[in-house]
Amino acid sequence: xxxxxxxxxxxxxxxxxxxxxxxxxxxxxxxxxxxxxxxxxxxxxxxxxxxxxxxxxxxxxxxxxxxxxxxxxxxxxxxxxxxxxxxxxxxxxxxxxxxxxxxxxxxxxxxxxxxxxxxxxxxxxxxxxxxxxxxxxxxxxxxxxxxxxxxxxxxxxxxxxxxxxxxxxxxxxxxxxxxxxxxxxxxxxxxxxxxxxxxxxxxxxxxxxxxxxxxxxxxxxxxxxxxxxxxxxxxxxxxxxxxxxxxxxxxxxxxxxxxxxxxxxxxxxxxxxxxxxxxxxxxxxxxxxxxxxx
Ligand SMILES: Cc1cc2nc3c(=O)[nH]c(=O)nc-3n(C[C@H](O)[C@H](O)[C@H](O)COP(=O)(O)OP(=O)(O)OC[C@H]3O[C@@H](n4cnc5c(N)ncnc54)[C@H](O)[C@@H]3O)c2cc1C
Numbered sequence: 001x002x003x004x005x006x007x008x009x010x011x012x013x014x015x016x017x018x019x020x021x022x023x024x025x026x027x028x029x030x031x032x033x034x035x036x037x038x039x040x041x042x043x044x045x046x047x048x049x050x051x052x053x054x055x056x057x058x059x060x061x062x063x064x065x066x067x068x069x070x071x072x073x074x075x076x077x078x079x080x081x082x083x084x085x086x087x088x089x090x091x092x093x094x095x096x097x098x099x100x101x102x103x104x105x106x107x108x109x110x111x112x113x114x115x116x117x118x119x120x121x122x123x124x125x126x127x128x129x130x131x132x133x134x135x136x137x138x139x140x141x142x143x144x145x146x147x148x149x150x151x152x153x154x155x156x157x158x159x160x161x162x163x164x165x166x167x168x169x170x171x172x173x174x175x176x177x178x179x180x181x182x183x184x185x186x187x188x189x190x191x192x193x194x195x196x197x198x199x200x201x202x203x204x205x206x207x208x209x210x211x212x213x214x215x216x217x218x219x220x221x222x223x224x225x226x227x228x229x230x231x232x233x234x235x236x237x238x239x240x241x242x243x244x245x246x247x248x249x250x251x252x253x254x255x256x257x258x259x260x261x262x263x264x265x266x267x268x269x270x271x272x273x274x275x276x277x278x279x280x281x282x283x284x285x286x287x288x289x290x291x292x293x294x
Contacts, residue, residue, distance in 0.1 A: 003044035009055045014062050014144055014171050020055050021169045022146055033057050033171065035080060035119035038111050057171070064174055068092055075177040079118025083107075086117055096177055098137065098186035098204055102129045105190055107197045118172045121157070124164045124228060126263070127198035131158055131229030133188060135221030136204035139177045145170035161227040183216075184208040185291030189280040191224075193267060199224035200268050201276040203232075203256070205284035207244070209292040215239045218285065225260050225277050232256040235281055244289040249282050256281035 011017035017033060024031035031053035034040060043049045057065075057080065066078040068089045075096055077086065086092060087103035099117075106112055106120075106129055120130050121141065134141070135158075140151040143166055152165050159165055166172060180186070190202040201224040210216040218239045220232040238252035257277040262270035 001045050001047060003041070004047060004050040006044075006051055007053050009053060010059050011055050011057055013060050014057075014065070014173060017055050017057055017060065017171055018144065018146055018169060020053070021171075024053050025169060029053060031055055033122075035122075036082065036115040038107070038115040039119060039123040039125060062173070070095065070179075073179045075179060077117055077175045077177065079116060079121075079172045079174055081117045083112035083115050083117070083120075084109075087112065095179055096137065096186070098133050098188055098206065099130070099177075101186075102133045102188045102202075102204070105129060105188070105192065105197070111197075117175065121175070122164060122166060122172050124158055124162050125198070126161060126227050126229070127193070127200070127202075127224045128229075129188070129190065129199055129202055129223060132199075132202045132204040132221035132223035134175065134177075135229055135231050136186065136206045136219045137177050137180075138206075138219055139175050141172060142174045142176065143167070143170040144173050149173075151176070155231065158228040158230070163228070180206065181208055183210070183292050185288040185294070187284045187287035187291065189284040189287070191276050191280065201225050201273055201280060203277065203280040203284045205281070205288040207285055207288040207292055209244065209289055213243065213293075215242055215244050215289070218288075220256065220281055220285065222256065222260060222277055222281070225257065225262055225273050227261065227263065230260055232258070232260075232277075232281055234258040239285065244286070246282075246286060249285050249289075250278075253278050253281040253285065 029052040032051040065080045083103040204221045208217040223229040235256040264270035
């Protein structure tokens with residue numbers, strides 16, 4: 001199906017995009033930002049979204065919108081960084097390999113060449129990969145709107161199905177990732193839908209191992225299981241301070257689905273998702289712990 005008629009606008013900067021969003025809101029017409037178009041255009045073709053205006057951000061020249069920068073204890077990733085560039089980035093591969101690992105498993109080559117990090121986060125598809133990673137990494141998401149810039153903790157960002165804490169007149173500009181301490185490992189495990197590549201369930205874990213081999217800190221992000229990505233906080237609490245052997249980790253991760261209202265749809269039943277969340281959580285934690293001490 002073709003999308004409904006819309007007007008196309010090319011924003012030369014984030015400020016111009018914010019100005020256009022404000023203008024169309026004041027006129028009472030719906031406007032959407034366009035980044036890689038690999039989520040928005042499919043939903044427009046299905047007529048699940050019919051914005052009157054598309055504001056294309058891809059030509060915006062703001063320097064902070066693209067690429068990866070390491071500043072002291074923070075790695076900053078621009079919102080328009082494509083999945084492919086994220087997968088190949090040397091700084092991330094060395095300091096935060098979780099995101100390149102996830103990027104390499106997004107869709108197919110065409111999707112990775114066009115789709116963007118910021119677009120994925122802003123779209124908040126319940127089966128998207130990065131939401132699990134940004135929750136496990138404890139990132140800050142930077143949004144700019146008419147009132148200036150603000151940061152949103154990853155824990156507060158994913159609110160509901162296709163819904164984030166971004167206001168309609170805000171642009172997601174960058175993501176700030178804390179550099180992890182020594183003896184920290186990270187891992188993403190995904191059961192992919194064979195047709196699309198999206199996560200039936202995906203689990204990201206970031207684990208810091210103490211000098212005595214016990215779990216000093218852990219964050220687990222789960223995607224695909226509920227209508228939005230969430231942390232497995234009960235499993236995290238059960239892991240901290242304990243040994244990181246297979247049976248202890250499996251026992252702790254038996255609560256990884258707690259607090260998640262599990263989806264039950266044509267891709268997987270709620271009961272199947274429960275078992276996959278638990279199993280992939282244990283695998284992700286063990287692999288991350290192994291990397292932390294390798
Ligand atoms: C065949 C196929 C397979 C896919 N497989 C996967 C997969 O396995 N895993 C996965 O995670 N994803 C998958 N995707 C989705 C893909 O990763 C998209 O690139 C991504 O979800 C959206 O990024 P985009 O840049 O294309 O955003 P767009 O489609 O341009 O925009 C998506 C939404 O975000 C908003 N938006 C975009 N950028 C910003 C911004 N900077 N600030 C505020 N709002 C913004 C838009 O207004 C729109 O509402 C797949 C897509 C396709 C078509």
